[in-house]
Amino acid sequence: MADGSDRLVEVMDRLRSPGGCAWDAEQTHESLAPYALEEAHELVEAIESGDRAHLREELGDVLLQVVFHARVAQEHPTEPFGFDDVAQACADKLVARHPHVFGDEDAGDMDEHLRRWDRIKAETSNRDSAFDGIPATLSALARAQKVLGRAERAGLPADVADAPASSTGIGEELLGLVARARAEGVDAETELRAAVRRVEQAARAAEQARRGDTEGSSA
Template sequence: MTASQVDRLLEVMDRLRSDGGCPWDAEQTHESLAPYAIEEAHELAEAIESGDRGEMLGELGDVLLQVVFHARVAQEHPDEPFGIEEIAKACADKLVERHPHVFADVIAEDAETVTANWHAIKARTMGRESVMDGVPAALPALQRAQKMLSRAERAGLDVTASSTGASSGDGIGERLLALAAEASAAGVDAESALREAVRSFEAAARETERAGARRIGE
């Protein structure tokens, strides 16, 4: 995307939010837009998993729209306004800060070292009290489980589902957590794996449904 197209997108959003623009767009807030950001992120993940480049292009545009929309809303805040320039600056500053092996004199010869450095810098600069801090509660449960498990492992915490004392759904929750741990050990994203399995189930169910309809019609 060229700079001129980025500028055009910002101009379109400005027009939509200005007097004489779109009534629906004009009344949106960060809070009302939040569900759309979650929805679009999931749709992008689905497009990536499908391998459809055209679909991915469209969904990336929808995710970008969320950023631009929130930036325009934030620009209108009466006391603490910020816009796309401030967002881009904060993002670039964060990337530079967390890649000292590229922009400073830190040596990182492999991806594992880069990841370790990233988390160390993140913990130091964000002032978190626990390695568990910062994992969104709104994440899908399997994805959140793997995040928590990963952080516990990275911190050397010896915590298992059985040691928590929790028991839910006749132990189903604990077994799901154990499966998430198994997926992590195998290098598998549990959320993506479940989505793929559900897609296969859906396709099989639809085919069974169609076959039943054909038999009834014969």
């Protein structure tokens, strides 16, 4: 009997093949892209919820996106690849970027490890800038953290006060808070989501209480 990963690949192949699911068969990398973003966000919610069953389910949904894209990629007329190719390339990348584990380099401290990671990534990905590869689709907070972190590790200036000011200055204030979060070892995106979640919970409770008062007064 096939293990879980083999079975998932087989199920996806059946859905995509003739006689399978019409919707699955017509999907492309482009049509599936929004689902990848959505599932990634749902995974983060599951992590923050602490619900293990929910986490397992959302990890599966993210894995499904990888398997689905790999199955679509198999059909490319000139440059096909499949799930095994994706997994092998990922393993090769991890080995190459951890020479202190799989090679002879000293581990060093965490800062040295991150600088080495950036250097190897730049060499193997043919990147011209320390900031190449930061997704434009990241939220502004998450992207700010990435930019500040890359600049710091590359020894580049990243003083918010030296950046050209906007008309309101609000952007600079927000960026300053991101810089403060980095300095304190805090993830700004996570902190903001938690704060918004607390406000939403309180607002929902007030909404329910108001609805209860309204229903009580009309009874």
